[in-house]
Amino acid sequence: MSAQLAQYLLTGLTVGAIYALVALGFAIIYNASHVINFAQGEFVMIGGMATVSLANAGLPLLVAIPVAVLTAAAVGVALAKFAVEPARGASVVTLIIITIGASILLRGLATLVWDKKLHALQPFSGDQPIAIAGATILPQSLWVLGVTLAIVLLLGWFFGRTLTGKAMLATSHNPLAAQLCGVNVRFVLLLSFGLSASLGAIAGILIAPITLTSWDVGVMLGLKGFAAAILGGLGSGTGAVVGGLLLGIAESLGAGYVSSAYKDAIAFVIILAVLFFKPSGLFGKKSAERV
């Protein structure tokens, strides 16, 4: 394997892990409520920006990061309670517009609370590149990959082994049946938004030292996360992770070997191509319409 290829793969994996976290957020909310939350990218922004401002205020990262994640989770729960829940039963397009409106609102608030400048966050453990197979990797990339892996394992345990996780899965299959079995469906909705917001915020904090952060960083990351979730098949956790990593690697290879100007376009060309052959994504369930 050439060193150049290894380098592209490492870069792609790092970005892909971030897409995977955002995509997982889309999948969790979609499963709980069949809503596509277009404000998902704003949680990424809130995570990064809150951590930067708390760190600048003199707090150690070990305190700043949990506070930032909890802030994002609180915003997520508020979004579910005040914007999504009152609109229950509205059409898909209406719900899309509501979450897009919420994302504009959140970006506006971010410019008021913080500012419109770019901010950098200190890497967690230095910025001395590490050499692997002729390529180099930043310590921060290792953090991204490690934390993503830990989160995926943790989510697997949560949805497979805990009662709350199983209740959420049950709700995604059939809300009414779940409710009849005693699942608090309202709580599941709020929890799913809180959980996705935390995942988004963690992604935002992890990537902030590598790509900088600002009030509008969530727009493109949110779209790419949505693309990853669709690529893997909506609502599938495995799909979200695989979709995110594939998208990241494809982008990185495309930027390296094809054209860096068309880097962002490559992701969307792949999505269109995949949807052409597999209309419900790589791991998506085939849907059948009842007449």
Next chain:
Amino acid sequence: MNWRTPRTGGLALLAAVILLLPLALVNNYWYEVAILIGINAIVCVGLNLLIGYAGQISLGHAGFFGLGAYGSAILSARYGWPPAAALAATTAGVALIALLVGRPILKLKGHYLAMATLGMGIIISIVIVTEDRLTGGPDGMSVPAFTLFGMSLAGERVWYWIIGGTLVGAVWFALNLIESPAGRALRALHGSEVGAQVSGIDATRAKVGVFVISAMFASVAGSMTAHYSGFITPGKVSFFHSIELVTMVVFGGMASTFGAVIGAAALTLLPQLLTVLKEYEMVVFGAVMVSTMIFFPRGLLPSLMLALARKRK
């Protein structure tokens, strides 16, 4: 003649508003706002056929708007085509692209369709920004004035009447389409795709047809914008503009042609009025979007009509 149907009374009312509005337009700035409303309304009337009647979604219509604008701009500025020929060729080209893209894309449903159209819009936007030799890249490019039979069409007052006339034509076309067999087929699709197919409707053909029509509406509006403003930038092709257009349709009222016009007017005016709020503009705009959709999930006009009908009873 029954004056209470949209096809007669509604159209007459729209024409009357367009005829009388200049009395209230005190200066060129308000003419510009009125023209902008008209342009957005033309796109929204077309988009509403797709979203409101056929029940499909497109988060990429700014792409067609941009193709129309840049097509006209490039053919007339770089290759010296007469603007009328450029407009016709561009519209035909966009229709062909919409046809080719629409066939595979419209097989998708719901959020997958949203993703595919969104991706298409973003790809168009990236191509326009990147191919700077033709398009001028992020800085945009200037466009010659529209000439017809040797007359140069320029100035807000001239374009007001062109856009106003086109809007009336677009609304007339949409209202007639909806009442035609093809329109009934679309509404049947919205209700149940399988049900419609069982009744003998070629679902793919109907969906692709309306997709192409809505793309042509957007393309013509784009071409007109390019010639009217004399300058075009990629901002009008962005994902945000696509979202803006869909929001206008939903805001005014899905499956209501006049709702689409009202939505375009409301959401074009709102940012103009909100500029006084300066840094609070975005927050208020977002809050208005969210609360309108929560309290009027069917959109402004249908909710209003429903309230009126209830009162009458």
